[in-house]
Amino acid sequence: MKILVTELMWDDGIEELRKLGYTVDYDMELGRKREELLKLLPEYDALIVRNETRVDTEFLDAAKNTRVIGRLGVGLDNIDLEAAKERDIPVIAAKNANATSVAEYVMAAMLDASRPLSDADADVRQGNWDRKFFTGYELNKRTLGLVGMGEISHRVAKRARAFGMDVVGYDPFVAPFDHILAETGVRPADTLDELLQQSDFVSVHVPLTKATKHMLNKDNFPLMKSHAYVINSARGGIVHEEDLIDAVKSKQIAGAYLDVLEKEPVQKDAPLAQVESIRLSPHIAGLTDEAQSRTAMLIAQEVDRVLNGGKSICAVV
Incomplete structure (x- = not known):
């Protein structure tokens, strides 16, 4: 055969x-x-x-x-x-x-946002020694919001909890006694808006469907904290890219880590590629x-x- x-x-x-x-x-x-x-x-x-x-x-x-x-x-x-x-x-x-690899990608994104070591390395190699600028912050006691609570979110939550993070999740298809709530210590949010308001990081873990297309957009970005980051390792199209650019440029949110895009690969002159606080990777979250x-x-x-x-x-x- x-x-x-x-x-x-x-x-x-x-x-x-x-x-x-x-x-x-x-x-x-x-x-x-x-x-x-x-x-x-x-x-x-x-x-x-x-x-x-x-x-x-x-x-x-x-x-x-x-x-x-x-x-x-x-x-x-x-x-x-x-x-x-x-x-x-x-x-x-x-x-x-590939669930573990995606979970580790999310942790890497949060660690990079809180302690940007590659940026510090580049700055030191330019002859600088700016310890205050690269002080960063701890993930401990920060809040991670998980949009979707399947197996990948379960593994993300376990790792985030080990870092001392508070984890909140939104998923209308998860019951109160499902393992991610009953055994991982994730707090359920009643609505997506509620999750966005609470979170320092928002990590997306849902499939791309008619219901999830552009579910993060100009209507709900203003609900987020000004220092918050969006992490999308699920599918391009769940995050409205033009609205995200506007939200980052206007400092409604701090930035984003996008492993998936609506159109892949991205062109070097694409608007997304021009925003430094939106970090891009070539659909590699599960590619260890x-x-x-x-x-x-x-x-x-x-x-x-x-x-x-x-x-x-x-x-x-």
Whole structure:
């Protein structure tokens, strides 16, 4: 049987599939070559994608012999799940494989905001010794607001609590006795506005849907503290980027850390790239070596399970 990998996949996952006897064709740029990809699809029993490959009805109609689609990650906004379900094609995601890496990214962002060591290093190398300017502040007793309270937020909360932070969360789908509230010490907020008003850092952990698109915008940025930061490692489009720029420039908030953008990659002359207090990274929150190895191995094993007649524990449809 043949498997096509259209985007970046760690070598150990590809080798695992080959050891299992599959023919694996791998082109990490194929997700961007739409016409070429559509012509190739009928040849394959399984497809493995990331977030750039657009799995829509045209894609699925071309994938006539595909029995399973593996997603190297957890975001699903690039996949038409209803269309896959109609065609009886299971879609499996790398459930929680990169959750720890994303949680550590959030902690790194907060530490960078409170103690900007790279800026201090650059300043010292210019011959300066400005100890007062780089004094910074502690995370201890600061408040972290988590928008969405799934597994990644749970891991963020555990780490933030270890730093002595107060953690508040907003998620209308979390019940009072779910683990993040019952066992992690997160205080529930009744509304998003309430969370924004309390938080020194606001970290976003929700999928991009019609309900969450631009949920942080010009209407609620003024509710935040003037020294607060937004951290988005979830999906571009949840934060309204133009409104964010205005909020930072007008000093309604201090800044932001954006790992995901509405249009990726960002152009060097884009408005976001001109605001120093908005720190950008190239969609890497979940891209540690360890997370990518776990993700690749999990998807390889679950694709194999489905191709051999089993049901995946990571199936989303």
